Amino acid sequence: MQSIERYLEDFEVGQKFSSGRLRVQKEQIKSFAAEFDPQPFHLDDDAARNTMFRGLAASGWHTAAITMKLLVESDLKPAGGIVGAGFDELRWPLPVRPGDELRVESEILNVRTSKSHPQQGLIKVRTTTLNQNDEPVQVAVGNLVVPRKAKALRSENS
Amino acid sequence: MQSIERYLEDFEVGQKFSSGRLRVQKEQIKSFAAEFDPQPFHLDDDAARNTMFRGLAASGWHTAAITMKLLVESDLKPAGGIVGAGFDELRWPLPVRPGDELRVESEILNVRTSKSHPQQGLIKVRTTTLNQNDEPVQVAVGNLVVPRKAKALRSENS
Numbered sequence: 001m002q003s004i005e006r007y008l009e010d011f012e013v014g015q016k017f018s019s020g021r022l023r024v025q026k027e028q029i030k031s032f033a034a035e036f037d038p039q040p041f042h043l044d045d046d047a048a049r050n051t052m053f054r055g056l057a058a059s060g061w062h063t064a065a066i067t068m069k070l071l072v073e074s075d076l077k078p079a080g081g082i083v084g085a086g087f088d089e090l091r092w093p094l095p096v097r098p099g100d101e102l103r104v105e106s107e108i109l110n111v112r113t114s115k116s117h118p119q120q121g122l123i124k125v126r127t128t129t130l131n132q133n134d135e136p137v138q139v140a141v142g143n144l145v146v147p148r149k150a151k152a153l154r155s156e157n158s
Numbered sequence: 159m160q161s162i163e164r165y166l167e168d169f170e171v172g173q174k175f176s177s178g179r180l181r182v183q184k185e186q187i188k189s190f191a192a193e194f195d196p197q198p199f200h201l202d203d204d205a206a207r208n209t210m211f212r213g214l215a216a217s218g219w220h221t222a223a224i225t226m227k228l229l230v231e232s233d234l235k236p237a238g239g240i241v242g243a244g245f246d247e248l249r250w251p252l253p254v255r256p257g258d259e260l261r262v263e264s265e266i267l268n269v270r271t272s273k274s275h276p277q278q279g280l281i282k283v284r285t286t287t288l289n290q291n292d293e294p295v296q297v298a299v300g301n302l303v304v305p306r307k308a309k310a311l312r313s314e315n316s
Contacts, residue, residue, distance in 0.1 A: 036223035038230055039239045052241060052303065060242055061226050065194035065219045072196055081197045083210060084218055084250070091244030145210065 005079040007149045008121035011111045019074035019104040022066055024058060026098035032062040057095035063102075063138050064090070067129045070104040078123070078146045085122060089141040094131070101132040109141065113148065120147050163237040165307045166279035169269045177232035177262040180224055182216055184256035190220040215253035221260075221296050222248070225287045228262040236281070236304045243280060247299040252289070259290040267299065271306065278305050 033042030037059035040047035048056040058066075072082055096102065110124035122143045129138035191200030195217035198205035206214040216224075230240055254260065268282035280301045287296035 032223075036227045038227070041239065041241075052238060059223075059226070061219065061223045064222065065190075065217075068217070068219050069194045069196070080210060081199065086249030087245065087247070089245070090248055092242070 004075070004077055006077055006146070007079050008111065008113065008123070008146045009149050011078075011108050011123050011146065013108055013111060015108040017074050017076040017106045019070035019106075021101050021103045022070055023099065023101045024062075024066065024096055026056065029056060029058045029062065029096075029098055032065070033059050037061060053095055056098055058097075058100075060092045060138070063092060063096050063129060064140070066102055067104055067127060067138055067140070070102065070129075071106065071127060074104060074106065076106055076125075078144055080145075080147050083145045085143040085145050087140055087142040088124075089139065091140075092138050094135055094137050096131065096137050100137070102129055102137065104129050114145075118148075120145055122146070162233070162235055164235055164304070165237050166269065166271065166281070166304045167307050169236075169266050169281050169304065171266055171269060173266045175232050175234040175264045177228035177264075179259050179261045180228055181257065181259045182220075182224065182254055184214065187214060187216045187220065187254075187256055190223075191217050195219060211253055213253075214256055216255075216258075218250045218296070221250060221254050221287060222298070224254075224260055225262055225285060225296055225298070228260065228287070229264065229285060232262060232264065234264055234283075236302055238303075238305045241303045243301040243303050245298055245300040246282075247297065249298075250296050252293055252295045254289065254295050258295070260287055260295065262287050272303075276306075278303055280304070 041051040041053040041057055042059045045056050106125050106127045108123055109126055113121045123146050124143050127140045128136050131137050188201055199209040199211040199215055200217045203214050264283050264285045266281055267284055271279040281304055282301050285298045286294050289295050
């Protein structure tokens with residue numbers, strides 16, 4: 001696979017990027033929860049049935065972490081890596097269930113040069129995580145730090 | 159330890175809750191990254207030195223997951239568990255380094271009854287994750303779903 005690295009100048013509002021798919025196994029849901037989110041609805045099938053979730057569901061942070069994995073392996077590929085400066089929005093419209101197969105669609109919402117760090121910029125990206133029925137299980141709007149091309153900087157300084 | 163469960167009526171704007179502490183080991187940073195955020199600055203000391211992070215740093219999603227663990231074990235204790243309806247803000251002002259010891263302070267910013275689900279409400283909580291130098295490594299403002307007391311509901315329906 002060819003590895004394309006994108007600089008700030010390579011991103012445009014409206015561009016969309018897709019990921020591969022990842023199946024979430026019941027044992028992974030339970031082991032992530034045991035380590036990071038030890039609550040009945042993430043840990044135990046029987047206990048989960050009597051909660052707001054009406055059955056075992058992945059921790060939202062597990063969904064977020066899986067989303068990151070899919071995003072890193074997707075064709076978004078900012079030069080220097082995926083470095084989040086922060087999120088304006090993060091929500092989980094539907095629970096992730098054992099056996100769900102997740103994928104990520106991301107769309108560029110904004111591209112701007114940093115005033116304080118002219119060698120880089122920020123792209124605002126909406127990342128939607130979908131299950132096998134194309135239902136969104138996570139929607140995140142975040143800002144990523146992306147380096148500018150050295151050429152663009154040189155022409156400004158000349 | 160006595161387990162106090164708090165209902166919507168038990169929360170007030172301005173209340174603060176604290177967590178215990180958790181030390182982040184280098185091997186945990188690398189293993190989380192290998193599974194969920196496989197990028198050089200989270201995986202390898204040498205490779206990390208030449209990146210924006212200037213050394214190995216935990217994935218922001220690892221920091222978020224550790225924050226959740228500390229929050230679940232803190233004295234916040236909403237009845238029915240910590241169930242996030244979504245975040246208005248999530249950012250990582252400083253990287254988490256190997257050996258950092260994290261703790262969480264949370265503050266109630268808003269308390270309101272749900273119009274669509276009168277048996278529950280929402281609390282808006284600012285959760286600040288601090289390192290051993292009391293520097294914030296994560297700031298999150300999220301909304302949690304909290305059940306109301308049955309008594310409050312009965313008096314409205316009578």
